[in-house]
Amino acid sequence: MKKRISDSIRRVDAFDKAGGITKYISDMDFEDLQYGRLVRALRSHARIKSIKSPKLPDGYYFITKDDIPTGGKNEIQQISNDWPVFVKDEVLFYGETVGMLVGPDRQKILDLEDAISIEYEELEEAFSIDEGLALKSGKIYGEDNCYGDYHLNKGDVKKGFAEAVTVFEEEINTGYQEHVYMEPQGLVGYYENGKYVIIASSQCPFYIKKAISPVLNTDQDNIVIKQATTGGAFGGKEHFPDIIAAPLAVAVDVIRKPIQVVFDRKEDLSFTAKRHPSRGIFRTGLDAKGNIVAMDVDVTINAGAYMSCSNIVLQRAIFSINSVYDIANVHVHGRSVATNAFPSDAFRGFGAPQGLFLAEMHMSHIARNLGISPVEYKRRYFMKKGDTTITNGIMHDEVKLEEMLEKVYAAGSIEEKLAEYTPGSGRGIGISFYQHGAGFTGNGEQEIIKAKLKMLKHGDGNVEILLSNVEMGQGLQTTFPKIAAQVLEIPIEMISCDNPDTSKVPNSGPTVASRSLMVVGKLVERASRELKERWDEDEEVEVLVNYIHPEGCEWDQATLQGDAYPTYGWGVCAIEVEVDPATAEVETKGIWTAHDVGVAIDEMIVHGQVNGGVIQALGYGSLEKLDYKDGKFQQNTLADYIIPTSMDFPMMSSQLIENPYENGPFGAKGLGELVFDGGASAFADAVEYAIGKKVYKIPVTPEYIMEVKNRD
Amino acid sequence: MVKTFHPRTLEEALKIRKDEKAIPLAGGTDLMVRFRSWAGTQPDFPWPVMFINHLSEIRYIDIQPKEIRIGAGATLSEVEQCSEVPKVLRTAVSQMAAPALRNLGTVAGNICNASPAGDTISVLYALNARVELTSLHGARQISIMEFISGPGRKDLGDDEIMTAVMIPIESFTHTLYRKVGTRKANALSKLSFCGLAKIKAGRIDDIRLSFGAVGPTVVRSVETEKKLIGLSIEKLKELYSEIRPDYVAMVQPIDDQRSTAVYRKQVSLNLLDQYIESLTMES
Amino acid sequence: MTEIAFVLNNKKISVEAEGATRLLDILREDLGLTAVKEGCGEGECGACSVLKDGLLVNSCMVPIGTVAGCSIETLEGLxxxxxxxxxxxxxxxxxxxxxxxxxxxxxxxxxxxxxxxxxxxxxxxxxxxxxxxxxxxxxxxxxxxxxxxxxxxxxxx
Structure with a gap:
């Protein structure tokens, strides 16, 4: 009998990684390797008056904007091109790249760095969302410092408010979060056979190629990006490697030797992009029975000094602002605000964790005000198949939240515990519901990405999958071949799926947005089916497949209306806590989850994602405080930026619900971000229950709990 | 280039200390981090460094009739695993960092850092620990409270090496050590509290109360403790509210990247209250 | 530079190094033992864990000068x-x-x-x-x- 696709197999990369055989970027050997170090402007907003550099010994270089090749642009081609390779004249955030020191001896580079002096004319700074909106430091972007300014309307919010007997208003905030991929950022660049080659720890090799092509003023064909095994990314290696690759490419153009740029941890914590902080201001109208008749939400995110992907993060945040609930009349105003803070960027969930946290807490607060249990209140509004989404699209999914909730309740004996613990008793249970639109927002796949994938059967019967999605820990180098093996009915050992090299693989798109397994995995399935049919055609068979957009999934990017996502993953998370009365420290006593990921391609890999995602989210919700003061991240060592250890949380219960999605391989949906989306709000909800008072922000630290408890 | 020394004997180490003003490095868990530089470059030590972890003269834990001597080279793991060491100190050590670090770090190093957040220090204050400082001229002993005078400031001559920590052997009826860290393991202290008391026949024979990370040094007041010693439990219940303000005044923490002054102060006092209450409950 | 002799993965070796150099750098850069990773360089992450005389240590915190005469085991040896x-x-x-x-x-x-x-x-x-x-x-x-x-x-x- 054929094995179920979900039955777990040993990951193909596990043995070499556990044995320390796998080489990461900083483990690779290069002849005559040079070291590069970014020289940064240590002001948040200033005009550079002069840069004085010492006389450089032979073999040492200080690469600056003057070294950009003729015709090359001092701008990095991302979604926007506002982020320069090197500061143009005005520094817009603390740590912006001024130049790169390169040479063979690292101590000498440090000495040279000390000898560089930059003279600044200080300018007014704006760090918070409000300071950005008030143009405190002038116009950083456009006329109003809003990279994006969107409105969503569902139903008739005016009419809804007219029916309201009470209006409940509140503000809820989320903080920064640092990725803490265990392998810091790192790239190596060199020049070979007329081509610029960059080896990168990254999520999106083709993004880097596109980003640096205008800088070098060369055709993208002259740039090769080779993916290095990536030691974790979580969104932090989606766009940020572009920011390092651009000055590195300029240095390679000048020096023509292999140059390594590997951040150390302190540099990585201090000078890489973080998750966007967010603020939600809710005005919700309730009728006499406490039903929601209208909701008006103002969502702002702190995008920092350059646009990067902030507008798309904002879109996901506002599309998530009703969580899993069907609210009849809604208006959402969303803005991504330019400030002199370090540019915020992609992080697992991409705006959804912020939107969902705001939404879940607001719903819990309404329920608590009404004296109703948050779970009972939230269930009234569960989205169902055929309901209208916040972008006036149609929910195509069968929504199985009730079934999932039942499973979580049973696993955690939640009912009994809720009956036993009274609010304010020091013990509490919090439950969150969440969804994650799988794949790119809106029309990204069909209009921008247009994924292509190639499969080759070689003469010896071995099969090669050629695509651009990377293994960064999530298991793609196992799950892609597993899909192919299941279709082709050959052993997985006969199928390879190596780290991509842009000169060899077609562009199947970036490794982002929980799209890889679902969208690209579907291409693997389709290509495998075609290959199976044509298996005996020749010794060598090549199959090329293109993305096909699911039918009945319409989207208008100009108005942000329609089906924002083809399908959704769904989750329920319950957290039990005990709050120490003397110290306000929180002991997490239990974690129970249920997820609908369509069909698991490999159960062990899925459970690994669930476990990692939930713990990372609990870090976000409880421990990971990241203050931004005078333009600097205050917690810039791993002693001060606190991520969970093996001892911080109990082992968890993780259950899966099968709910196949026809456009995913074997029914699979995206899940890498979904599993991050509910931990923080479940934790905060549990603490609220335990202390009998409301919390309005994350992380819910003991300091914050103490403050809340002291509140009248 | 940092000058480093690898003395073969304690005497040689003392000579190097005197002549070269080299800083003794035992475990290196603080110094290697504090002066770390870029990968592939050497730590940026501002002075010569002398390795002393291998010196057999200081690598011991010696149980004597009246005191326990912990040699400056004894690692935190060795202290943690030595059953004769007071439980309260072993508890504090077991909550420091993680096993790998405890295999390198030393109690003497923790003291010489003289950080008010040093995890062993609040306990050693309460235990009336003394330190032995040795130079070519001989050894002297002073109490840990005299040794540390401020953050990073200590009474260590530039020809001296701390060679041992001495802990009097005493018994207590009520001991509490509580570290409030940034997380459950591998954490630095936001604050710590240590309470030791000997209660006999409903009377306080001895009591020591110390607070870590809430001032420039660990906070302990022998004066205030004197007000408590000799009280019956009944009296303690009555008078505690008059004595507590002493601690309200003494506990003066700051805001930093790890916590807030408000939190540190309130939690320190909560733990004090909790400890005092435990004395009254069990008697 | 001084010569520092120690046992690495059960073989006697000696390296020429400045005493303050991190064991981590000696292992990775001089000896090519890249199973030892640098995740933080401050003793917080454990990616650089090795055994020193049988005990787990963070090699980023160990100056090579303190390794003289010791036994070091890395994953390559195990x-x-x-x-x-x-x-x-x-x-x-x-x-x-x-x-x-x-x-x-x-x-x-x-x-x-x-x-x-x-x-x-x-x-x-x-x-x-x-x-x-x-x-x-x-x-x-x-x-x-x-x-x-x-x-x-x-x-x-």
Missing amino acids: RNSDEGRCIIDAFADSGAVQCGFCTPGMVMASIALLRVNAHPTIDEIKVGLSGNLCRCTGYDMIIKGVQLASERGEGIW
Whole structure:
């Protein structure tokens, strides 16, 4: 009998990684390797008056904007091109790249760095969302410092408010979060056979190629990006490697030797992009029975000094602002605000964790005000198949939240515990519901990405999958071949799926947005089916497949209306806590989850994602405080930026619900971000229950709990 | 280039200390981090460094009739695993960092850092620990409270090496050590509290109360403790509210990247209250 | 520069180095032992874990000058041993490996634990791994990997 696709197999990369055989970027050997170090402007907003550099010994270089090749642009081609390779004249955030020191001896580079002096004319700074909106430091972007300014309307919010007997208003905030991929950022660049080659720890090799092509003023064909095994990314290696690759490419153009740029941890914590902080201001109208008749939400995110992907993060945040609930009349105003803070960027969930946290807490607060249990209140509004989404699209999914909730309740004996613990008793249970639109927002796949994938059967019967999605820990180098093996009915050992090299693989798109397994995995399935049919055609068979957009999934990017996502993953998370009365420290006593990921391609890999995602989210919700003061991240060592250890949380219960999605391989949906989306709000909800008072922000630290408890 | 020394004997180490003003490095868990530089470059030590972890003269834990001597080279793991060491100190050590670090770090190093957040220090204050400082001229002993005078400031001559920590052997009826860290393991202290008391026949024979990370040094007041010693439990219940303000005044923490002054102060006092209450409950 | 002699993976070697140089840099750069990773350089993450005289240490905190006369074991020296194979297989079978960057350090911490405690409880495993940060797995499957190695490794530990 054929094995179920979900039955777990040993990951193909596990043995070499556990044995320390796998080489990461900083483990690779290069002849005559040079070291590069970014020289940064240590002001948040200033005009550079002069840069004085010492006389450089032979073999040492200080690469600056003057070294950009003729015709090359001092701008990095991302979604926007506002982020320069090197500061143009005005520094817009603390740590912006001024130049790169390169040479063979690292101590000498440090000495040279000390000898560089930059003279600044200080300018007014704006760090918070409000300071950005008030143009405190002038116009950083456009006329109003809003990279994006969107409105969503569902139903008739005016009419809804007219029916309201009470209006409940509140503000809820989320903080920064640092990725803490265990392998810091790192790239190596060199020049070979007329081509610029960059080896990168990254999520999106083709993004880097596109980003640096205008800088070098060369055709993208002259740039090769080779993916290095990536030691974790979580969104932090989606766009940020572009920011390092651009000055590195300029240095390679000048020096023509292999140059390594590997951040150390302190540099990585201090000078890489973080998750966007967010603020939600809710005005919700309730009728006499406490039903929601209208909701008006103002969502702002702190995008920092350059646009990067902030507008798309904002879109996901506002599309998530009703969580899993069907609210009849809604208006959402969303803005991504330019400030002199370090540019915020992609992080697992991409705006959804912020939107969902705001939404879940607001719903819990309404329920608590009404004296109703948050779970009972939230269930009234569960989205169902055929309901209208916040972008006036149609929910195509069968929504199985009730079934999932039942499973979580049973696993955690939640009912009994809720009956036993009274609010304010020091013990509490919090439950969150969440969804994650799988794949790119809106029309990204069909209009921008247009994924292509190639499969080759070689003469010896071995099969090669050629695509651009990377293994960064999530298991793609196992799950892609597993899909192919299941279709082709050959052993997985006969199928390879190596780290991509842009000169060899077609562009199947970036490794982002929980799209890889679902969208690209579907291409693997389709290509495998075609290959199976044509298996005996020749010794060598090549199959090329293109993305096909699911039918009945319409989207208008100009108005942000329609089906924002083809399908959704769904989750329920319950957290039990005990709050120490003397110290306000929180002991997490239990974690129970249920997820609908369509069909698991490999159960062990899925459970690994669930476990990692939930713990990372609990870090976000409880421990990971990241203050931004005078333009600097205050917690810039791993002693001060606190991520969970093996001892911080109990082992968890993780259950899966099968709910196949026809456009995913074997029914699979995206899940890498979904599993991050509910931990923080479940934790905060549990603490609220335990202390009998409301919390309005994350992380819910003991300091914050103490403050809340002291509140009248 | 940092000058480093690898003395073969304690005497040689003392000579190097005197002549070269080299800083003794035992475990290196603080110094290697504090002066770390870029990968592939050497730590940026501002002075010569002398390795002393291998010196057999200081690598011991010696149980004597009246005191326990912990040699400056004894690692935190060795202290943690030595059953004769007071439980309260072993508890504090077991909550420091993680096993790998405890295999390198030393109690003497923790003291010489003289950080008010040093995890062993609040306990050693309460235990009336003394330190032995040795130079070519001989050894002297002073109490840990005299040794540390401020953050990073200590009474260590530039020809001296701390060679041992001495802990009097005493018994207590009520001991509490509580570290409030940034997380459950591998954490630095936001604050710590240590309470030791000997209660006999409903009377306080001895009591020591110390607070870590809430001032420039660990906070302990022998004066205030004197007000408590000799009280019956009944009296303690009555008078505690008059004595507590002493601690309200003494506990003066700051805001930093790890916590807030408000939190540190309130939690320190909560733990004090909790400890005092435990004395009254069990008697 | 001085010559520092020590035992590395059961072989006597000596290196020419400045005494303050981190053991981590000597292992990775001079000796090419790249199973030892640098995750933080400040003793917080455990990716650079090695055994020094049989005890788990962070090689980023160890000046090479303190290694003279000691025995150092890295994953390169252990991965083909019974201990190494047992734990690596158990990790692979338990889903303990994701991005893999923390994994060599986790393997070293697990070996250090199982050598002194062949049948650890979950809480003991958690303590044993508490100096090794992982951002991918949430730890459950690593803990299960250590349990599996404990079960399978009867006689090895």
